[in-house]
Amino acid sequence: MRTPKVLLLGLVLAGLAGCGTTAAAGNTPARVAAAADTSPSVSPAIPQDEAPDDAVSDPSGEPQDEAPDDPASDPSDEPQGQTPDDPPAEAPDDSVSAPAQPGKHPSAKAAKPPKHTGPRFGGPANSLMKTGKAGVALTFDDGPDPVQTPKLLDLLAEHHVKATFCLVGRNVAAYPELVRRIAAEGHTLCNHTWQHSLTLGKKKPAVILADLQRTNDAIRQAVPGAQIKYMRAPGGNFTKRFVAVAADLGMTSIYWQVDPRDWDHPKGETDAAHVAKVVKGVEKRVRKGSIVLSHDYRQPDTITAYEQLIPWLQDRFKLIALP
8 A cells, every 4th residue: 555655646746846957948038049049159239420520541541531421411512622731730629629609509419501693603513603793802721820810911011902801710819919910901801720620511500610610719809799791612523512511601612713723832843833824824724703812821932923913913803802
């Protein structure tokens, strides 16, 4: 009688052990799946718009800017300028690291270029190309320069000529007294970005806005209440978003009709030959209503050229500052 009870008890215990094993086996896949879900080898995709906005370098070593940030942007929204003018040596682009003040310019994220019409808005991205009047506008870029800008101002004052100065923000911060003189002598002020970045127009609108605002702030720190009605893209590299953000700040984007390439000094070209090239370039192309591009930053030959050009121009045209 004892033997059957022992056998019965053994059968019961074996059944219980089998249930436990089955339960454990059933739980194992769940634990493995959970572990797979939390494995460090699996990571979520990084949104593309969180990638750094800095320029990257291609194998040639030249800085290359990224494609337009706005996925819905027109493929034509690329810099459309001509050969870039001679920029100051660029410092690290810390000028745009801080975003624009929140809420100050809410349209920066979706800025739309103004709808300009007429032949005078024939520059890239509908930038201003002519004065719209008979007068010819002389414009000088990249300053102020501590040596050349005073010489140019002396020359302009001697001939009672007003011009437009497209100022680089960091040069403004370095030589505010020259900005004060430019304004005091009745010349027009133009924003030429903080450090003459040739690719700024391809950045996000908030980055463009921060750069232009920083430059305007530097100009107004030198000249409180200064009127800054114009912006020129370095190298003429306008994009639709660049023009739109400038308009959001109350500035018209200005291109040019005449470029004597005073910034271009080929190897072996003498100073006299360079001056002659600049003079010929202006005399050959200038017309009523032309905007003429030149430079005062590190361009002594430009000053020499305009010693000849200003009397020649005054005999044929009215020289004006952009209003």
